[in-house]
Amino acid sequence: MTLGKEEVNFLNVPTPLERLDNLSRELNLNLYIKRDDLTNYGGGGNKLRKLEYFVKDALDKNATVLMTVGGAQTNHGRLTATVAAKYGLKSIILSADTYPGEISSNLLLDGILGCHVYLSKAGCEEDSEAKLKKMIEDVTEEWEARGEKVYYIPMGGSNELGMLGYYDCMTELVSQIDEHNMRVDKGEISGKKILNPHIVVTVGSYGTYMGLLSAIANEKLSCKLTGVTIMPYYDNPAQQIVEKYEALKEFHGLSADVKSGDVQKVDNGKVLDKSASFRVTDEYDFGAYNNAVPEVRKIIYKVAGSEGIFLDPCYTGKTFNALVKLTEAGYFGEEETVIFIHTGGFPGLYTGHHRSAFEDELKGFVHMI
Numbered sequence: 001m002t003l004g005k006e007e008v009n010f011l012n013v014p015t016p017l018e019r020l021d022n023l024s025r026e027l028n029l030n031l032y033i034k035r036d037d038l039t040n041y042g043g044g045g046n047k048l049r050k051l052e053y054f055v056k057d058a059l060d061k062n063a064t065v066l067m068t069v070g071g072a073q074t075n076h077g078r079l080t081a082t083v084a085a086k087y088g089l090k091s092i093i094l095s096a097d098t099y100p101g102e103i104s105s106n107l108l109l110d111g112i113l114g115c116h117v118y119l120s121k122a123g124c125e126e127d128s129e130a131k132l133k134k135m136i137e138d139v140t141e142e143w144e145a146r147g148e149k150v151y152y153i154p155m156g157g158s159n160e161l162g163m164l165g166y167y168d169c170m171t172e173l174v175s176q177i178d179e180h181n182m183r184v185d186k187g188e189i190s191g192k193k194i195l196n197p198h199i200v201v202t203v204g205s206y207g208t209y210m211g212l213l214s215a216i217a218n219e220k221l222s223c224k225l226t227g228v229t230i231m232p233y234y235d236n237p238a239q240q241i242v243e244k245y246e247a248l249k250e251f252h253g254l255s256a257d258v259k260s261g262d263v264q265k266v267d268n269g270k271v272l273d274k275s276a277s278f279r280v281t282d283e284y285d286f287g288a289y290n291n292a293v294p295e296v297r298k299i300i301y302k303v304a305g306s307e308g309i310f311l312d313p314c315y316t317g318k319t320f321n322a323l324v325k326l327t328e329a330g331y332f333g334e335e336e337t338v339i340f341i342h343t344g345g346f347p348g349l350y351t352g353h354h355r356s357a358f359e360d361e362l363k364g365f366v367h368m369i
Contacts, residue, residue, distance in 0.1 A: 002164045002167055002168055003164060003252045003253075003254075004252075005053060005161065005164055006053075006056050007052035007053045007055075007056045007164070007165075008052050008055050008056045008059070008087075009052065010040075010041065010048075010052065010055075010083070010086065011039055011040065011041075011048055011049065012038075012040040013039075013168075013172060014172045014175070014176055015034060015035045015036050015038055015039060015172075016035040017032055017033075017035070017173065017176045017177075017180070017339075018032065018033050018035060019031070019032050019191065020032065020306075020307050020309075020340075022306040022307055023302075023303070023306050023307060026306070027324065027327050028327075029332065029338050030192055030194070030337045030338065031337075031338050031339075031340070032194065032337060032338070032339045032340070033307075033309065033339070033341075033342055034169075034173060034339055034340070034341045034342065036049070036169065036341060036342055036343055036344060037316075037342040037343065037344040037345075037346065041079070041082050041086060042078055042079045042081070042082025042083075042109070042113070043078065043079075043082075043109065043344070043346060043347060044344050044346070045075050045079055045343060045344025045345060045346075046165075046166070046208050046341075046343035046344055047075060047076045047079040047080070047156070047157050047344075048079055048082075048083070048165075049165025049166060049168060050156075050157035050158075050161075050163070050164075050166075050207060051079060051080065051083045051153075051157060051162075051165075053161050053162060053164050053165060054066070054151070054153050054157060054161065054162060055083050055087055057151070057161060058151035059087065061149070061151060062149055063089065063150065063151035064089060064090060064149045064150075065084075065089060065090040065091065065092060065143055065148045065150045065151065066080050066081075066083070066084040066089050066090070066091050066092070066151055067091075067092040067093075067094065067136070067139070067150050067151065067152050067153065068080045068092075068093060068094070068152070068153040068154070068157075069093070069094045069095065069132055069135075069154070069155050070093065070095060070155055070156070071095055071097050071289075071290065072095045072097035072098075072099070072100045072107060072117075072119060073105050073106045073107055073290070073347075073348065073351050074093060074095065074106060075106060075315075075344060075345050075347070075348070076155070076156050076157055077095075077106065077110060077115070077117075078106045078110055078113070078347065080093070080115075080153060080157075081093065081109075081110050081113040081114070081115035082113060084113075084115070085113050085114060090114075090116070090148065091113070091114070091115040091116065092115070092116045092117075092118065092143070092150070093110060093115055093117045093118070094118045094132060094135045094136060094139060095117070095118065095119050095120070095132075096128035096129075096132050096135070097119055097120060098119060098120050098121070098122050099119050099122070100351075100352060101352060102352050104350050104351065104352060104355070105347045105348060105349075105350040105351040105352075106347045106348070106351075118135060118139055120135075140152070155205050156204055156205030156206075157207055158204075158205035158207025158208075158210070159207070160247065160248055160251040160252065162207050162211075163207045163208075163210045163211035163214060163248060164211060165207075165208075165211060166207065166208045166209075166210070166211025166212050166215070167211045167212075167214050167215040168211075168215075169211065169212065169215075169341075170211065170212045170215035170216060170219070170221065170223075171215055171219060173197075173199075174219075174221055174223070177194045177197060180193070180194055181193045181194060181195075192337075194337045194339075195336075195337055196224075196333065196335050196336045197222075197223045197224070197336070197337050197339055198223070198224040198225075198226065198332055198333070198336040198337065198338050198339070199212065199223055199224065199225045199226070199339045199340075199341060200226050200319065200322070200323050200326075200338060200339070200340050201226075201227055201228070201319065201340075201341040201343070202227070202228055202315045202316060202318070202319040202343050203227035203228060203229045203230065203237065203280060204229075204230055204315060206240070206241070206244055208341075208343060209225070209227040209280075210241070210245065210248060212225055212341075213225055213241065213245065213258065213278055214245065214248055214256075216277060216278075217245075217254075217256035217257075217258055217277075218254050218255060218256045220256075223277065224276075224277050224278075224279070224336070225277060225278050225279065226266065226279045226280070226281065227241075227279070227280040227281070228280075228281055228284055228318065228319040228322040229280065229281070229282040229284075229285055230284075230285050230289070230314065230315055230318045230319065231285050231288065231289035231290075232282070232285055232287060232288070232289075233282060236265065237265070237280045237282050238260075238263040238264065238265045238280050239260065239263075241258075241263045241278070241280060242258060242259060242260050242262070242263055245258040246258075258278065261273075262276065262278060263276070263279070263280060264276040264278065264279045264280075265279070265280060265281070265282075266279050266280065266281035266283070266326070266331070267281075268329065269325070269328075269329025269330065269331045270329070270331070274333075281322060283322075284318055284319075284321060284322035284325065285318065286318065289314070290313075290314040290348075290351075292313065292353050292354050292357045293318070294357075295321060296313055296317040296318055296321050297313065297317070297357065297358065299311065299317055299320050299321040300312075300313065300317045300349075303320060309342070310349065311342075312344070312345030312346055312347075312348035312349060313348055313351075313354045314345060314348045314351075314354075315345045315348075316342055316343060316344075316345055319340070320340060323338065323340060
């Protein structure tokens, strides 16, 4: 239970906290990775922490169907379908996207899980937000007319309830840091202590970032948090974070304040207030959501070839690219330990437009004898 809200417990937590030795040497950082990509259902990923709270609420309300929204290749949708299957519920994904031309990646996994996916017809020019709203209303009505009870989960699981999953993750991470440092002090393990942690995480629908921020602020944790947006936002993301925190504060009765100026926007690898705990940058989204970017693929090759860890081209690849660029700009303090939270998304490597770009670049690795 966190902040008075109960969850079902199905995750293999704590997820590993690992030092990236090779990249630490290359980047001259004390660099760690929090492996939330290794959560234990449906291929893993950050949304499972949020779904522990949604499933509990859905079961308490006697729901028979979990419904959510997202892109045609939504990671959150895949994991919603996963936990629905585990708890004997039906699942529905609604998307304003049209059919992507093939059943692959997350869309393939959705079908394997028995999920019902609704996509927009080709040529639909209706505003995507309006289209989704109508889809939610129409499909809910259709299924409830059959006697089902539909439980709706917002995009990315990002609301006041879902963010609790990353409130939990933050307190879990601090406990891991404390245990690591204690073992170093006792001589049980070699290596450096984790001092002055600076966490780097993807910002998509904000839920993961807001959960981490809320825990840091309200548990009075000595950490810095930098969020990296992966698609263009039309409003100032720092101000959006402040506004979203106000809603969380009111909903959960939180005590800490996070006001304008407490969340710093990173510009060209710099912030106005270097002591600020909360930061966000929108300089590394490459102008679109889930676009195929050569620079991001290079980072995916680097991390896989250096550490044996796969990033994805939509979320973690863009975020790790930002981490490298920020390092090169001197953004992180010399005494800071940088912790990258791996939020999953591995199936995105197989999405058609990404896969073809990888194939073009990598075809020389196959040798015929």
